[in-house]
Amino acid sequence: MERLAATARRDAYGSKINRDHSPVLAYGVPWVTIMLASLVPLLPVIAPAPILPPFGYLLLLAWRMDRPGLLPMWAGLPLGLFNDLYSGQPIGSDVLLFSLTMIALEVLELRFPWRNFWQDWAIAALFIPVYLLAGAFLSGSSLSVTQLPLLVPQLLLSIIVFPIVAKMVSLLDRLRLTRVKRIG
């Protein structure tokens, strides 16, 4: 008797028999996780200076690179607006920066459709400083140029934390595609 391949009935996303992906999870998880990450300012950390990485932005980058085409190109508008509500930036700054990031990543992807993890990290290491500097510039605070080293710890931390965020996103991606819906 022929044996079925090991993956015929079951794979990393659960049983294939009588089960299917849930559209709510498959499309909702990226949005919900990015919005949850935008709530980081409500953690009971009273920071004397910008310290924590912009987790909302990091998750947006990670999801966009991990699953191209999953977030629509206009996703920067609602997600940026939500991030603006809590981040302390003037409303609109993240709408602008998130939208520009989505466009830039799209253009970059036309050029380099196949990337490995190191290239993704390098791209993130390029985008994060631009985002943080632009954010500080658009924040309406009167920071002088001599005060810009203030951003360095946050910047380095954000770049170092990106692989962890990317790994988390790939775990969440597994959750996203878990077959939970019963069919038949």
Next chain:
Amino acid sequence: MAPPTTKRSGSDKKAQLGLFAGYLAAGLGATLGALLLAISLWRPETFAGLRSMASDAAAPVGEVGAAGRVGSRNFFEAIAGYYDAGTKNAELEEEIRIARVRLAEARALEQENERLRAVLELAEGDIAPVATARLIGSTSTSARRYAYLSAGRRDGVEPGMPVTSPLGLVGRVLEAGRNTSRVLLLTDTDSVVPVRRATDNTVAFAEGRADGSLRIRLINLGINPLEVGDIFVTSGAGGLFHPGTAVAMVSEVTDDGAIGQLLSNPAATDVVIVKPIWQGNVLEEIEEPLDAEDPADADE
């Protein structure tokens, strides 16, 4: 991961249109963002209602973080209490004995504190607070320095009210929602507080530097009289802040003033007090002759 093949348009007119629509939508999003940004930089208070609504809605998340630790500790302590009730009783009696000694020591310290306060001319807390609340979060990812407070209009908090901790001034309320409000911390670059040296009347402005310290700019330029270790308190000039609240200690003397360290580090503050806006007798005195001369002015 490579982009899905649906994103390659080729000669497919429909796919080309879809891609174009995507760029168009994202471009419109960016434009809208730029417009919103321009509005909120021009008139920062425009979206205050939207923001307070959002922080009101998410406040439970922050409350869980701030109060959850206390709650969970009580829960487990209650269970643990059943196991060691006997030994605990003996321990408690011992603790009470120690506490009595400590209480006497604390009274002595309190007296010394009063004496030192009198030396520094710090005002005693005789103003009834509007509300007592927790700082439930801060904009730790942004270059702006705001904190979220777990009290809002429902507790009587209004924009402009100074927020203090037992150690000194923390900031002032910028926007008040129903249950939460947004506090402009002293270290924000937009925060300017009129201060004076505690020992004499050297007046200055304390400006935030966004990195946890304050820049103290003397009003009267000349020979810089400041020394490391000088304490600055609010002067009460211009209203808003009650005079005599501790603000900063000089840690580094510069040409036109000094760099001061915050006395009341908000990161180490658990509970803060919201005080009413200090208008001072001066403002009332100004208003009175206006009323007497021209009643119409009072309405404006």
